[in-house]
Amino acid sequence: MRDVAIVGIGQTPVGEHWDRSLRDLAVEAVLAAMDDAHVRRADALYVGNMLSGTLSFQEHLGALVAEYAGLEGIEAVKVEAACGSAAAALRQAVLAVESGRVEVAIAVGVEKLTELASKCTTNALAMAADADYETVMGLSFVAINALLMRRYMHEYGVSKEDFAAFTVNAHANAQHNPFAMFRAPVTRQQYAAAKMIADPINLLDSSPVSDGAAAVVVVPAERAREFSEKPVRVAACEVGTDTVALDNRANPLWLKGVERSARRAYRRAGVGPEEIGVFELHDAFSIMAALSLEASGLAEPGTAVRLANEGAITPRGRFPIATMGGLKGRGHPVGATGLYQVVECVLHLRGEAPEAVQVENVQYAMAQNIGGSGATVITTILERLTP
């Protein structure tokens, strides 16, 4: 197999795009990534998306996005892994180029969650969980995460207020990201006063319902400089899974899917957690940020919240996370999120992140996209290629 690189990135602003359709958003991101890589054609297109069928009454996004992006005729397919769909699409693009069958692949993630009433969206998002054993009990996806957070507080003696550090960091960073949905800081006081959604998860623990699309262009690393002056090597893009239903897990506070995916990625890239300069993790809820840090080997079990309160997660800390807002501040268009994370990592490695959040001298950046409450995890490690 051969090495692959990312040579083009594109993203739409995250927000409520009432005036734009699913295909419009996807096409905008694809064309932006193609422009960035100076390509006019591609051999294959992988579209990450979770809910186009349920919310936009449209399946078959592969061919549709290819057609509307001016790529009619090329290989195209949709890839779905709940909220992990975008990075799952990247994984397929990477495999395709690694195989030698495909020279130029595009991965795009797109989601349009504001198409129907919010109750429809809540029901639709619950399809990331186990329909026959979780959703059937009346559990929404936020309720499942609330059970996890409650359990974490109980087991580790952490208070609800301690989780504020994740939200404060995410919003502080989102301010500087022109593509972020929420560009205003949040204080600990605002966090403490936020409306409860599913106790103990409040509004400011939760990522917002969003629309958006993000895309990358993947090529063989040996040809990367034909397309970009600052190519980024895909050092690893590895998938790990776990049971979909929480109650099938021996220890619900240990995300085995994260552990499997991260370990495979570290091994493949030949680096350890300490060499990761930026970590764009899947903070769909504050509790997921904490559990991800722990299962990825960046914090001992039960210590991630303390780490966050010590400032380790800020752009100047030891383990910067959510540097452009994360899912909480940038927004979480579910099937697009994994590629927003990757695009943000590429910006850091290129030295093109917004000045206030640019992490200095990043050699490796890591993006981790999660489907369900840890059932599908894709960890991508990107490496700066020095000229």
Place this chain on the structure above:
Amino acid sequence: MRDVAIVGIGQTPVGEHWDRSLRDLAVEAVLAAMDDAHVRRADALYVGNMLSGTLSFQEHLGALVAEYAGLEGIEAVKVEAACGSAAAALRQAVLAVESGRVEVAIAVGVEKLTELASKCTTNALAMAADADYETVMGLSFVAINALLMRRYMHEYGVSKEDFAAFTVNAHANAQHNPFAMFRAPVTRQQYAAAKMIADPINLLDSSPVSDGAAAVVVVPAERAREFSEKPVRVAACEVGTDTVALDNRANPLWLKGVERSARRAYRRAGVGPEEIGVFELHDAFSIMAALSLEASGLAEPGTAVRLANEGAITPRGRFPIATMGGLKGRGHPVGATGLYQVVECVLHLRGEAPEAVQVENVQYAMAQNIGGSGATVITTILERLTP
């Protein structure tokens, strides 16, 4: 890249499985394929499916099927390309093994269409078409195909009755397939008297609403004999696309997606149409069988129906199609169909097809799975490996 082979196959009977869930069907096919290949583990699982979200309120099938098949922890993802989802999943499995990243990959296609009322299913299937330009006009998927059939009859002077040959052949062959949904022959008289669905498409032009799952195990060809005494080489598995909406095509009677996919497959495999011993094509409606034969290079434009009436498509003819019933007789669980076709081709190449339909001395068998009315097409050419 390296050569890959299919070393295990599994399928459930096609039918109305009111007593079994989506995951049950998928797991049965996966375990059957693993048994056939004598494997207990795999590295990656690709689940082809179109409508689990809309009809079973379950997304995230990759991790779910992996868990329930006893494969927890492995890489897993769902792949969707409307009715072409299963072969699209096979394509990803092939790329993964070709890349060298994956040794043992499983592709499974699964669909459960009988979960809700039939009106829901009809609406759901229309999501293979363009929601904003076709479905919004009130066109169902059968209506779109009816427009194609009417146009074909008009352009080529073919009568409605002439299409009977496809249905008669499909049902005659399905009789011998223990996994087929309809195991009774159909006469031309029955065809002529069948209830009209969307003029000129009648009940006996249409594949049935079905449940089912089919799976294959894919490994590097150099290791194939560790797993199977009769491995089958994947000589090609190639994707072509076209516009989703029919009105965006210059000539709606020429399936460019089929042409692109088939040409790529012939080139990759190094064979021509005349060397194909069995062709499992996508006869979701009789008209699609005719158009597929033509765009795949087996018949001149406008001549496929005549070819069918001359007996060329029977198991003893020049171009045997639908040898185990096709979509019409075996049934069409949409996101599973492409792998039923591949399983049937493998049976021919192994010499294990039901005696009455076994085609003699097949060296190459071709399966062609179509998403939408020709927008995504995956053509797979399989080759018998002599010991």
